Amino acid sequence: MDKSCAITRLIHPEKQVPQKFGSVQPAVYRASTVFFESTQAMRNRSWQDDYDYSYGLHGTPTTYALADRIAALEGGEYCILAPSGLSAINLVNFTFLQQGDEVWLPDNIYGPNKDLIRQLKTQFGIDYFLYDPLDASSFTPSAKAKLIWLEAAGSVTLEFPDLVGLVEKAQAANVLTVLDNTWGAGLAFCPFDFSAEHLSVDISVHALTKYPSGGADVLMGSIVTRQRNLHLAVLRTHTLQGIGVGGDDAERIIRSLPSIQLRYAQQDSNARQLAAWLSQQDCFAQVLHPALPDAKGHAFWQQVCGESNRAAGLVSVLFKPEFSLQQVDAFCDALRLFKLGYSWGGPMSLVMPYQLEHMRQPGHHYEGLLVRFCIGLEAIDDLVADLQQALQKI
Template identity: 50%
Template sequence: MNKHDDDLSTRLIHHPYKPPAGFEAVAPGVHKASTVMFPDVEALRTYDWKDKSGYTYGLHGTPTTFTLEERIATLEGGEHCMLAPSGLSVISLVDMALLRQGDEVLLPDNAYGPGKVFAEVELAAWGITHRFYNAMDPDDLARRIGPATRLVWLEAAGSITLEYPDIPALVERVRQANAQRSGDRPVVTALDNTWGAGIAFNAFDQGVDVSVQALTKYPSGGADVLMGSVVTRDLALHRKILLTRMRLGLGVGANDAELVLRGLPSVALRYHAQDATTRALATWAQQQPGVARVLHPALPSSPGHDTWKRDATAAACLFSVVFDPAIAQARIDAFCNGLRLFRLGWSWAGPTSLCAPYHLASIRTQGWQDAGGLVRFAVGLEAVDDLRADLAQAWTALHCKPDPFPSPQT
């Protein structure tokens, strides 16, 4: 190839230089691709991305995304992992892969709200029915499993109200139902494991078939990326969901995968640090005026505490305060507006503490209709004394005098 100016574009695109092999660093390489090059026609026809033995197209995987998938599978104690663009997308992906017209899905009443809405709107439009069950009553689940049931969602702890269910008992009820039916489509259990993150407990040791996570939360840790994962131990189940992902055209960008890979080495440290701060704040909040209840699985008064103590080793960064019904919502809103370190925003597990008010009667059908206003707190990485001082100064908006703020030495 000559070096004339009119050949410059071609020479830049087909430049012969290749860096030497053997480079190794702490951070995995970031491989960006839509098109993937094949060495010959035989490779183009035979390379298989499904078992990670080869690369065919950027949507189906690169060294960067394959590396992240393997590490997430290890984090959760599974064998197979696939990535998708968000936590909600992996919930929807599992629904679409495992359900078809005439099927039924059962969801806990305290499941993640957008996942419930997906069942109520999209799945319903496709002829797939749904019902809600009481996650704290395994026998209620057993009574609701019918001939059309094909998928049971689990969530630990429950969204917003943080009830901790007996996962092994719920899974056992599904196994009993499967033992009594014939056919080749047993009921599958799928857990939203975003709260546990593979750290608080091992979902597969507790018997679930599928574990999904919003990697947006703990694995990323930076509040700057959206991603989800689906992990299984069963290869056939993995392949079924994987091929649905392929047909839907779901993929993740290399730079997003890079951010999650960078967050993973510190995920356990962050999880336990935020857990410790959250327990301290939740315990303090229990003693404050105007509080009807504090919800956090490590608190003895929180629903499912004994089960959490039996089955889990940690408790994440969330706690919710249910206020006395006599406290008007406007005062609760003023309390939230008065916070300085706890910012108003959705999501959690990032470095910045967050809060958000909820109206329980509008998001629950079971058990919370007469409760007062609720504020969910997501604890970040700030110092515990600073966060406690922030809560104390905002408490004045409730027209309730908080307990004296302890000095850092106490």
């Protein structure tokens, strides 16, 4: 190498710094090309290896480190990362649903998942049915039922489902149970061990965009399971579809994870204080938060989250019917600390008005217009003052 040109030595440096280095944060690896030690190592590798160092898309030490931490957070065994929560949802649907299958969705499901399933119905003839998450008897799978989506709690109307009843019924019917666990974040309850009977869902999907990121500045999703066959099925689709995440984004989430429990607890406490304050205001017909004793699904929340006594920092209100759309919009626009935005789990409080008629099945009549608050980490007195001044304006 002595005689090689400077440009070659820049690309193939003579000295290698020692790799042994201890620090709190792991290194960020960025790679498309990944080296093999030998042709034998290259030929012996398999996409099924737990740490498949073969191509940047499949994973790097940074992304595998994050995947291991998310599996630990949720009490699972295996984790696959996707570029967004919705992409993780898509991976599950695409892996397990085939033409002629039937999929069951809660009628308060995260909207884009329902839109995606509608698309699958049109393109691939996959049938979908809605069930009432508060009533397990509304879930009536036929022999063609393949998968049931669960959401605890629904992310806008915040009903906590009969998770125990639904999972028991799905298991009896041999239907795959998939939970969108973004609300619980692995902190409110363990999706793989959530009742006195140690019930478990088969797969937990998590929008890491929310609490694990914590900064409202990274998009990512995860698919966690305890069953290797399910993990490998999703991994195959992941590999075939060319899905991967960048090392910088993974490192940002790794950095936020040690504080997730503190942030979740603070936002939970802030949300409950605000829910109590909102309940005393005349203009609201109802305040929606699963820990409120009169909330829909409160008993189911207690059954599953009673031990942790945790809930995410989301609270919704239903304005009394006399408030018009213009008034509700004016209220949202008048808020100064609460910003108009969708993606929760960050430090800043958010507000969003929703039109409910598209969201739940007929029979679930909601009086008035709904506004969802995602509570951040600001001082609670300042948030109350902000709500007060905005309410005065309408």
